[in-house]
């Protein structure tokens with residue numbers, strides 16, 4: 590490791606130094622002008638916390654209930670595709686780090702390691718489902734998630750068609766260009782390139798074959814994802830899944846109300862980390878009005894721009910019950926493998942404790958709008 594990482598931003602720097610250029614750009618980039626990607630981070634950081642003192646904060650408890658389970662933190666690792674290309678069998682490493690920290694790990698449909706491989710290595714993950722056009726195959730994926738022991742299914746709704754990420758296009762290229770990017774990262778080549786095989790999309794092998802379409806993943810998604818999906822299809826999934834069902838990718842109040850109607854148990858306020866509709870609201874801005882409408886009637890999760898325990902606190906104060914990390918854990922995995930993911934979870938824990946102590950909160954239930962300073966930007970959300 591070039592230096593000791595002390596924050597998520599440090600892990601981003603390590604990931605940049607360790608990954609082949611095209612892979613770092615795949616994680617780091619957003620769609621089009623990256624306005625939404627930036628706003629996710631900036632809007633969240635602009636929320637002012639209200640410092641309170643002398644309130645006996647000697648016992649702080651970060652644990653919380655979600656979907657009938659007690660988690661050590663109100664935080665989980667959200668679904669991130671191709672994580673097995675960031676570190677050797679990356680999804681297994683991340684799942685183990687999450688289980689050790691007592692938080693959930695959501696496995697992407699587009700993971701390198703299959704559901705079976707991740708479940709066999711420890712705790713069954715949550716499973717994130719994408720709708721591909723072959724509906725029988727989607728039904729088989731749901732069955733596999735059940736067989737693997739997954740308790741929670743996360744249905745991602747904001748990828749009807751993929752947004753363009755200019756950075757991916759600029760970093761792409763086959764032949765010598767790609768070889769040059771790989772040779773410039775010998776430790777990655779050794780760890781992942783040589784010893785991290787197979788480089789396939791474990792859950793999709795049946796329809797993709799045994800080679801991940803890494804060089805042109807977006808084109809593959811464009812050709813194979815089903816843009817005709819509607820709330821009727823959510824009902825179709827609901828009929829097959831008895832456990833907690835979560836709709837991910839909700840940003841609009843009316844969609845949140847439809848999610849509630851659909852019988853889902855939770856929703857994730859998300860814009861896919863600014864990788865889909867550029868110009869869409871940041872999740873911090875979208876969250877309060879959705880929280881007002883659905884709070885207490887379904888679990889409210891959120892992601893987007895969360896880079897610290899302070900950010901987690903801010904999301905909870907805006908009305909979320911639970912917060913998912915995206916790039917925060919992906920950078921850590923790329924920078925330092927499973928150890929990095931474990932460390933980021935420790936950092937979030939430690940940062941949350943300080944932030945809770947200084948906002949006068951001892952339990953997660955104490956966190957609410959009362960810990961926000963009215964002069965912060967959230968007043969305009």
Ligand SMILES: Cc1cc2nc3c(=O)[nH]c(=O)nc-3n(C[C@H](O)[C@H](O)[C@H](O)COP(=O)(O)O)c2cc1C
Nearest residue numbers: 616667668669670697745861862892893894915916
């Ligand atoms: C590299 C990368 C891959 C992603 N892959 C998926 C995926 O396969 N499924 C999914 O539902 N969301 C995926 N997402 C979106 C994340 O789950 C999450 O919504 C987003 O990363 C949150 O924003 P943040 O990275 O700023 O925290 C991906 C995000 C990134 C950065």
